[in-house]
Amino acid sequence: MLEIIIYAILFMLLATTLALFYQWFDRKIHARYQHRVGPLITGPHGILQPLADLIKLLTKEEIIPEGSDEKVIYISAILSVSLVLFVLLFIPIFSYKGLLSFEGDLLIIIAISVIVSLLMVIAAYSTKGPFSNIGAARTLELIISYEIPFILSVASVAILVRSITISEIVRNTTNTLPPVIFAPIAFIAYILSTVAKVEKVPFDIPEAETELGAGWLTEFSGRTLAMFRLSLDLKLFFMASLGAVLFFGGTGLGFSINPFIDPLIAFLIFFIKVTLIVFIVTTIRSIVARYRIDQAMNIFWRWIIPLSILQIILIIVLRCFEIVQI
Numbered sequence: 001m002l003e004i005i006i007y008a009i010l011f012m013l014l015a016t017t018l019a020l021f022y023q024w025f026d027r028k029i030h031a032r033y034q035h036r037v038g039p040l041i042t043g044p045h046g047i048l049q050p051l052a053d054l055i056k057l058l059t060k061e062e063i064i065p066e067g068s069d070e071k072v073i074y075i076s077a078i079l080s081v082s083l084v085l086f087v088l089l090f091i092p093i094f095s096y097k098g099l100l101s102f103e104g105d106l107l108i109i110i111a112i113s114v115i116v117s118l119l120m121v122i123a124a125y126s127t128k129g130p131f132s133n134i135g136a137a138r139t140l141e142l143i144i145s146y147e148i149p150f151i152l153s154v155a156s157v158a159i160l161v162r163s164i165t166i167s168e169i170v171r172n173t174t175n176t177l178p179p180v181i182f183a184p185i186a187f188i189a190y191i192l193s194t195v196a197k198v199e200k201v202p203f204d205i206p207e208a209e210t211e212l213g214a215g216w217l218t219e220f221s222g223r224t225l226a227m228f229r230l231s232l233d234l235k236l237f238f239m240a241s242l243g244a245v246l247f248f249g250g251t252g253l254g255f256s257i258n259p260f261i262d263p264l265i266a267f268l269i270f271f272i273k274v275t276l277i278v279f280i281v282t283t284i285r286s287i288v289a290r291y292r293i294d295q296a297m298n299i300f301w302r303w304i305i306p307l308s309i310l311q312i313i314l315i316i317v318l319r320c321f322e323i324v325q326i
Contacts, residue, residue, distance in 0.1 A: 004099075008089060011099055015088045018274075019230070019237040020050040025275070026236070026282045033286035050233070054226055062222030069126040073220075076123035077227035080116055084234040087112050090166055091241045092250050093270050094263035096174065097167040106164045109242065110151060116235065117143050117197065120228065124216035135216030138293050139206040142196055145300035146203070150193035152308035156186035157246040160315050160324065170250040180247040182324055185311040187247050189304050191280055194239040196296070198232055201285040205293050236278065244273035 024039055024047050031038030039046025064070055087109045089100040098105075117139070124136030157179045161169045173179055180187045196203035207215035220228060244250055250273070251266035291299070318324045 007099060011089060011093075012085045014093075015085060015234065015237065016230070019233040020054070021047070022237050022240070022274075022278050023050040023233045025278060029279060029282040030286050033283070054230060057221075057226035057229065058223055060222045062224060064224075065128045065219050067128045068219070072126040073123050073224055076119045076126070077220075077224045077231075080119045080123075080231040081227050081234065083112050083116050083119075084231055084238055088234070088238055088241070091238070091245060092167065092170055092266075093241075094251070094266050096170040096251060101165070101167045104164050105166055106154065106158060106169070109166075110154060113150075113197070113235075113238070114143070114147055116231065117147070120216060120231075123220075123224075123228070127219040129219040131214070131218040132216050135206040135214075135218070139216055141293060141297060142203065142205060145297045146193045146196035149189040149300060149304045149308045150197070152305070152312060153183075153186040153190040153193065154242075154246060156183045156308070156311050156315055159312060159319065162319075166245060166250075170245060170252075173249040174252050178248045182318065183247070183311055183315060185307050185314075187243075189308045189311070190243055190247065191277070191284070192300075192304055194236075194243065194277075195281055195284055196300075197239055198236045198281070200281060202288040202291045203296055204285075204290060205296055236281070237274070240274045240277040240281070241270075243277045244270060248273045248276075 027049075028038040028046070039049035042049045042052045064073065090098040090105050090109055092098045121136045121139050121143070124132045124139070127133070157169065158164050160179050160182055161172050163169050163172065192203075195201075199207050205215075207217060217225065217228060251270045252273075315324075
């Protein structure tokens with residue numbers, strides 16, 4: 001039991017480190033698209049800037065508007081980070097199996113990811129700021145829009161592989177063509193849902209700084225702001241990791257070289273695939289302007305959701321006629 005706790009703590013530290021790394025990667029790539037340099041001073045090429053920002057926020061004075069529900073805000077901030085770290089324990093990084101694994105764990109991951117988004121809405125509504133309340137309302141409207149294609153895209157891979165267990169999905173797709181070949185529409189829906197979940201442009205409507213200051217985050221400062229920001233970074237890493245597992249085979253090591261080298265090679269394969277997905281998300285946010293809330297909902301409800309349903313129908317047809325064998 002003690003060993004499991006130690007492994008879990010080390011894994012969470014690794015996940016947090018990777019989340020901060022991908023924040024730096026996202027900022028650097030975004031800056032290059034805009035002919036800027038991005039983070040530069042703190043650490044080699046500014047790689048320690050996300051950590052410095054986190055430490056700075058944790059040490060700043062925390063101000064909560066009068067009349068806000070402090071307990072709800074603190075609990076929401078802690079849970080938003082804790083739950084994302086928890087679901088990351090199911091993601092296989094060094095082998096085909098995560099630190100936690102059981103039959104149907106994919107369903108648990110989907111449910112918890114929705115809860116994390118709702119926690120941010122609850123925290124924002126617990127403040128008395130008008131910008132936070134408007135941002136929370138926009139977040140809730142977006143959740144209704146992007147969670148459906150997210151679930152449908154995940155279901156497409158589950159139907160294709162005939163499993164709702166992450167370890168089985170990785171094992172079954174290791175020596176075959178990656179699921180993205182057979183479910184490209186689902187992958188597009190997943191990427192757009194990821195952009196919306198982590199509140200990146202063009203779906204950063206709840207945080208629209210030109211309209212709402214910092215949106216639902218306006219009234220947060222100090223530790224609570226640090227926790228919510230870290231939660232968003234962890235969500236980006238989680239969504240990219242889950243996408244790598246579902247659509248690209250995850251660690252994807254179909255043979256054994258050496259018991260000591262295999263985990264490192266598996267991690268390298270996983271790292272490359274996650275970096276690719278983060279790069280795609282960054283590219284989208286760098287070349288597309290922000291949508292209005294009605295435009296974003298129109299995209300999801302009129303196009304992405306029907307196409308996601310069509311993707312599931314196509315996969316069911318392929319499976320019924322045994323055209324695809326995974």
